[in-house]
Amino acid sequence: MATGKPLKKLISCVILDLDGTLLNTDGIVSKVLKVFLVKYGKQWDGREAHKMLGKTPLDAAAAVVEDYGLPCTPEELITEINPLFSDQWCKIKPLPGANRIIKHLKVNGVVMALASNSPRESIELKISHQPGWKESFSAIVSGDEVRMGKPSPEIFLEAAKRLNVEPSSCLVIEDSLPGVMAGKAAGMEVVAVPSLPKQSHLYTSADEVINSLVDLQPEKWSLPPFQDWVESTLPIEAWYIGGPVIKGFGRGSKVLGIPTANLSTEGYSEVLSEHPSGVYFGWAGLSTRGIYKMVMSIGWNPYFNNTEKTIEPWLLHDFDEDFYGEELHLVIVGYIRPEANFPSLESLIEKIHEDRKIAEKALDLPLYVGYRNDQYLRTS
Numbered sequence: 001m002a003t004g005k006p007l008k009k010l011i012s013c014v015i016l017d018l019d020g021t022l023l024n025t026d027g028i029v030s031k032v033l034k035v036f037l038v039k040y041g042k043q044w045d046g047r048e049a050h051k052m053l054g055k056t057p058l059d060a061a062a063a064v065v066e067d068y069g070l071p072c073t074p075e076e077l078i079t080e081i082n083p084l085f086s087d088q089w090c091k092i093k094p095l096p097g098a099n100r101i102i103k104h105l106k107v108n109g110v111v112m113a114l115a116s117n118s119p120r121e122s123i124e125l126k127i128s129h130q131p132g133w134k135e136s137f138s139a140i141v142s143g144d145e146v147r148m149g150k151p152s153p154e155i156f157l158e159a160a161k162r163l164n165v166e167p168s169s170c171l172v173i174e175d176s177l178p179g180v181m182a183g184k185a186a187g188m189e190v191v192a193v194p195s196l197p198k199q200s201h202l203y204t205s206a207d208e209v210i211n212s213l214v215d216l217q218p219e220k221w222s223l224p225p226f227q228d229w230v231e232s233t234l235p236i237e238a239w240y241i242g243g244p245v246i247k248g249f250g251r252g253s254k255v256l257g258i259p260t261a262n263l264s265t266e267g268y269s270e271v272l273s274e275h276p277s278g279v280y281f282g283w284a285g286l287s288t289r290g291i292y293k294m295v296m297s298i299g300w301n302p303y304f305n306n307t308e309k310t311i312e313p314w315l316l317h318d319f320d321e322d323f324y325g326e327e328l329h330l331v332i333v334g335y336i337r338p339e340a341n342f343p344s345l346e347s348l349i350e351k352i353h354e355d356r357k358i359a360e361k362a363l364d365l366p367l368y369v370g371y372r373n374d375q376y377l378r379t380s
C-alpha cells in the first residue's frame with residue numbers, strides 16, 4: 001500500500017461531495033431522464049450522463065433542454081422532473097466505502113462537512129435514508145445557499161467558514177470535474193474518485209485520483225489510518241457469482257502461468273457495476289472437481305485496456321486439463337488492491353504472484369476459511 005510515500009498536507013477536516021461520491025445517484029439520473037424524455041418523443045442516450053456530473057440542477061437541466069431540443073425552459077424541466085426524482089431518493093444506495101469512511105472519520109473525531117450543488121431540500125431527503133449520516137456532518141452547504149455552485153469555489157469556502165477552519169486544512173473528496181476544480185480553486189487538497197471508468201487522466205488538477213472510496217488512505221493526509229485491513233486484505237461483505245466457464249481473451253495466460261477461468265458477465269451487469277474494479281479473492285467451486293482458493297481481477301485490465309469490465313478468476317491449483325463449459329461458482333470475500341497499469345508484462349506477472357501469496361495465506365484465516373463450506377460453492 002502507500003508505504004514510504006511522503007505525507008501531502010496536514011488536514012483537519014474532510015469535505016465530501018454527495019452525488020456520485022457518497023451516493024450512487026448517477027443511475028437514478030439516467031433512469032429518471034429515460035422515462036421523462038419518452039414523453040417528449042426523445043430517447044435518452046446514456047453517453048450524455050457524464051455531462052450531468054457535478055452540474056447545478058439548472059445547468060444540468062439547461063444541457064438536457066439544449067441537447068434534446070426540448071420545447072420547455074430548464075426551469076420548467078426541473079419542475080416537471082422533480083417529483084420523479086423524489087420517488088427515487090429512498091432507493092439510492094451508498095457507494096462502496098461510503099459508510100466505512102463516514103464511520104471511520106466520525107469515530108476518530110475528524111470533522112466532516114457535506115458540500116453539494118443540489119438544493120438543500122433534496123440533500124436532506126437523500127441523506128435521511130442513510131442511517132447515521134446526518135449527525136456525522138458538522139455543516140451541510142447546498143447549491144441554493146451560495147451565489148454560484150461548483151466549479152466556483154464558493155460552496156467549499158462556505159463549508160470551511162462554517163467549520164471555522166482554514167481552507168488549506170480541508171480535504172475535499174469529489175467525483176466530478178467541476179467539483180475537483182471548485183476544491184482546488186478554494187485552496188483545498190482534493191482527492192478525486194471518478195464515478196465513470198477510465199476517466200482518471202482527465203483529473204490532472206486533483207492531488208490524488210483513486211478508484212473508489214475503499215482506496216482512500218487517510219494517513220496520506222495526516223488523518224487516522226483505517227484499522228480494518230487484515231494481513232494485506234480488506235474483508236468485504238461476501239458476494240456470489242457463477243456460471244459456465246467461457247473463452248476469455250485467449251491471451252495465452254497459461255503461457256504466462258496465470259490462466260483465468262472467465263465467467264460471462266451477462267446477467268451480472270448490476271452486481272459488477274456495484275463492485276469497484278480491483279483485485280479480490282475468495283473460494284471457487286467447480287461442479288465436478290472440488291473447491292479451491294481463488295484470486296481474481298475485476299475490471300478493464302489497464303495493462304491491456306479492455307473495453308469490457310471482465311471477471312478473471314485464477315484458481316490456485318494445478319489442473320491437468322482445461323474445464324471450459326463447466327459450472328464455476330465463486331464466493332468473493334476480500335479485497336486486495338486496485339487494478340493498476342505496469343511498465344512491463346514481467347512486473348504485472350510479479351504483482352499477480354504477490355496477490356496470489358496474499359490470498360493463499362489470508363484464506364486460511366478464521367475470518368475467511370468458513371466460506372469454504374458455503375453451499376453456493378457446491379450447487380450448480
Ligand code: ADP
Binds near residue numbers: 252255
Ligand atoms: P482464456 O483466454 O480462454 O480465458 P486462459 O489462458 O486464461 O484462456 O486459460 C483459461 C482456461 O484455463 C480456463 O478456462 C480453464 O479451462 C483452464 N485452467 C487451467 N488451470 C486453471 C486455473 N488454475 N485457473 C483458472 N483456469 C484454469
Ligand code: RBF
Binds near residue numbers: 251
Ligand atoms: N491486469 C492489469 O492490467 N492490471 C492489474 O493490476 C491486474 N491484476 C490482476 C490480478 C490478478 C490476481 C489476476 C488473476 C489478474 C490480474 N490482471 C491485471 C489481469 C490479467 O491482465 C489478465 O488476467 C490476463 O491478461 C488474462 O487476460
Ligand code: MG
Binds near residue numbers: 248249261312
Ligand atoms: Mg482467462
